[in-house]
Amino acid sequence: MLTIEGLHVYYGAIRALHDVSLEVREGEVVSIIGSNGAGKSTLLRTVSGLLRPRQGKITFMGKEIQETPPDQIVRLGISQSPEGRKIFTNMTVFENLQLGAYTRKDKDVASDLEKVMDRFPRVRERMKQSAGTMSGGEQQMLAICRALMSRPKLLLLDEPSMGLAPNLVTEIFSIVKELNADGTTILLVEQNAVRALEVAHRAYVLETGDIVLGGTGKDLLTDPKVKEAYLGG
Amino acid sequence: MFYLKRFGWVILAILLCVGFESVVTSGKNFDYVYRMCVLAGLYVTLAVSLNLINGITGQFSIGHAAFYQVGAYITGFFAATGYKGFASNSLVQQLSHIGVNATWTVQGLWLVMMVLAGAAGAAVAGFVVGLPSLRLKGDYLAIVTLGFGEIIRIVCQNQPALGGAYGMKIEPRINSMWFVWLLAILCIAVCRNLLKTAHGLPFLAVREDEVASSAMGVDVTKVKVTAFVIGAAFAGAAGALLGHFEGFVSPPMFKMEVSFMVLTMVVLGGTGSITGSTVGALLLFGIPEWLRQIEDSHHNPILVSAGSVLGFAIMLVAAVAYVRHLIHHFHGEKKAKTQRIVGTFAAALVAQFFLGMLLNLVPALRDKSWPYADLRWAIFAVTLIVLMLLRPQGMFAHHEFSVARFFKRPKEAAA
Numbered sequence: 001m002l003t004i005e006g007l008h009v010y011y012g013a014i015r016a017l018h019d020v021s022l023e024v025r026e027g028e029v030v031s032i033i034g035s036n037g038a039g040k041s042t043l044l045r046t047v048s049g050l051l052r053p054r055q056g057k058i059t060f061m062g063k064e065i066q067e068t069p070p071d072q073i074v075r076l077g078i079s080q081s082p083e084g085r086k087i088f089t090n091m092t093v094f095e096n097l098q099l100g101a102y103t104r105k106d107k108d109v110a111s112d113l114e115k116v117m118d119r120f121p122r123v124r125e126r127m128k129q130s131a132g133t134m135s136g137g138e139q140q141m142l143a144i145c146r147a148l149m150s151r152p153k154l155l156l157l158d159e160p161s162m163g164l165a166p167n168l169v170t171e172i173f174s175i176v177k178e179l180n181a182d183g184t185t186i187l188l189v190e191q192n193a194v195r196a197l198e199v200a201h202r203a204y205v206l207e208t209g210d211i212v213l214g215g216t217g218k219d220l221l222t223d224p225k226v227k228e229a230y231l232g233g
Numbered sequence: 234m235f236y237l238k239r240f241g242w243v244i245l246a247i248l249l250c251v252g253f254e255s256v257v258t259s260g261k262n263f264d265y266v267y268r269m270c271v272l273a274g275l276y277v278t279l280a281v282s283l284n285l286i287n288g289i290t291g292q293f294s295i296g297h298a299a300f301y302q303v304g305a306y307i308t309g310f311f312a313a314t315g316y317k318g319f320a321s322n323s324l325v326q327q328l329s330h331i332g333v334n335a336t337w338t339v340q341g342l343w344l345v346m347m348v349l350a351g352a353a354g355a356a357v358a359g360f361v362v363g364l365p366s367l368r369l370k371g372d373y374l375a376i377v378t379l380g381f382g383e384i385i386r387i388v389c390q391n392q393p394a395l396g397g398a399y400g401m402k403i404e405p406r407i408n409s410m411w412f413v414w415l416l417a418i419l420c421i422a423v424c425r426n427l428l429k430t431a432h433g434l435p436f437l438a439v440r441e442d443e444v445a446s447s448a449m450g451v452d453v454t455k456v457k458v459t460a461f462v463i464g465a466a467f468a469g470a471a472g473a474l475l476g477h478f479e480g481f482v483s484p485p486m487f488k489m490e491v492s493f494m495v496l497t498m499v500v501l502g503g504t505g506s507i508t509g510s511t512v513g514a515l516l517l518f519g520i521p522e523w524l525r526q527i528e529d530s531h532h533n534p535i536l537v538s539a540g541s542v543l544g545f546a547i548m549l550v551a552a553v554a555y556v557r558h559l560i561h562h563f564h565g566e567k568k569a570k571t572q573r574i575v576g577t578f579a580a581a582l583v584a585q586f587f588l589g590m591l592l593n594l595v596p597a598l599r600d601k602s603w604p605y606a607d608l609r610w611a612i613f614a615v616t617l618i619v620l621m622l623l624r625p626q627g628m629f630a631h632h633e634f635s636v637a638r639f640f641k642r643p644k645e646a647a648a
Contacts, residue, residue, distance in 0.1 A: 074450030103450035
């Protein structure tokens with residue numbers, strides 16, 4: 001579904017990603033783990049078009065998208081829940097969700113909204129509330145709901161567990177599993193390596209801009225190198 | 234019936250504007266009041282259109298006078314070269330028999346054309362300024378727009394074809410108050426409809442967070458440039474009306490002060506609120522005019538007492554609003570504090586009243602030529618500072634005025 005080949009991304013003179021290649025197949029959850037500054041978010045931002053690669057190819061469903069502007073990429077079916085949530089704090093929850101469906105002109109938006117709300121009852125309760133007044137966990141859920149409203153074929157999740165209490169982290173990951181079971185392909189970027197590897201069909205380890213390891217989630221969970229570096233021995 | 238529903242408010246707006254004009258023209262002191270009403274209408278248009286760029290889309294632009302100037306100069310240019318030909322055109326001559334008054338119809342047609350031309354010219358300028366806004370944010374964009382404003386003014390000042398520092402004469406002068414207010418209402422309506430419909434959400438989204446907006450599929454570039462184009466077009470249309478009202482255009486009319494004044498109106502009213510911009514424009518334009526009576530007071534003591542009565546009324550409204558606010562917030566637990574504040578207000582009211590009386594009753598004070606008459610702008614500035622300190626988010630914050638909101642308790646209103 002999504003293929004990345006030989007991707008090089010720079011911030012000015014600083015190299016953020018170096019010759020990254022990976023693949024996401026339809027129906028999968030693919031996790032990318034790595035420490036701070038490894039380039040995980042850079043990778044997602046490049047896929048969603050917010051950053052331009054210096055070199056390399058990104059192919060989504062047979063179409064090269066590395067030069068496509070971000071708003072067009074959303075229309076192709078890639079939706080992102082950005083790092084740090086980035087919800088529109090001064091707008092109501094409902095307006096946030098409306099903006100999530102901004103690219104859609106069909107009539108199913110209302111019924112999709114219902115479906116999304118059924119999955120996230122806590123967001124439904126807060127419909128008319130200004131989004132900035134919600135708790136961190138609720139905001140994260142809203143960010144995911146908002147990304148779902150565009151009916152994505154591929155969902156990009158950037159650090160969904162960041163800054164959340166442990167029980168909420170569990171909730172978020174069970175949601176990731178559910179969404180995937182319903183047929184959404186997910187590319188997940190996480191610092192919380194154990195959780196990310198548990199939900200993933202396949203995973204990659206990113207280290208200072210290079211992919212150093214790849215394999216199934218289970219394999220990586222038991223890999224001695226990963227264990228030592230990310231899972232605490 | 235359908236058309237009445239759709240366009241009923243247009244007819245209503247025209248009737249209101251024409252009625253307003255006839256009320257003003259029938260009153261005493263006609264010249265001064267008429268002029269103030271025209272300029273107030275132009276400032277409302279400027280503030281509301283700048284609010285679209287600054288408040289709603291969040292692009293910090295402080296060169297609004299430039300768009301105003303582009304509109305005015307385009308009118309100046311066309312009036313100098315084309316008005317006579319236009320008036321003697323056979324088609325226009327035929328059309329001129331339609332209205333009540335032939336001159337009136339010809340001038341009206343011309344004015345409509347000029348407003349459209351001014352708007353189009355300013356829209357192009359807005360597009361050009363909108364382009365750097367794609368790369369710049371906040372302070373940096375502010376500097377660019379400031380520079381742009383000065384460039385336009387200085388180019389006009391040094392261009393003999395545009396009249397240089399003297400400016401251009403515009404014939405004929407057209408007293409167009411109802412037209413000015415119609416434009417102001419149109420500007421408010423366009424901005425309001427933009428916000429109320431789904432087209433408006435992307436503008437607000439860009440203000441909130443550009444990255445998130447583009448991640449939602451909003452074309453941030455398009456939104457920013459659209460905001461600049463629409464905002465500039467309304468300023469240009471206002472400029473065209475200004476040119477014909479004044480009968481001339483010259484560079485000093487479009488100094489940086491105008492841009493800053495309009496910006497202050499937007500910020501004071503509450504960035505992003507259309508109601509706020511409108512009220513801000515009326516207040517900021519009105520207060521300095523009202524303060525003129527300090528200068529005039531030794532000629533006309535009645536004005537001073539009128540001033541103190543008006544001041545009394547304003548204070549009363551402010552006190553009522555504030556007490557209402559306090560009662561809702563504290564529900565009696567902080568009674569002492571409430572009483573203290575009410576007491577302060579009452580004292581202020583009494584002081585205000587006595588000041589007015591003193592100015593009137595004591596002959597020595599009344600007949601004195603006030604040496605500090607020129608303090609008008611200083612008082613104005615202090616008012617602004619106090620208001621901003623007390624309410625930094627502006628009078629209306631980012632809300633619009635609604636009757637329901639006014640009577641709601643603050644807590645419900647916030648939810």
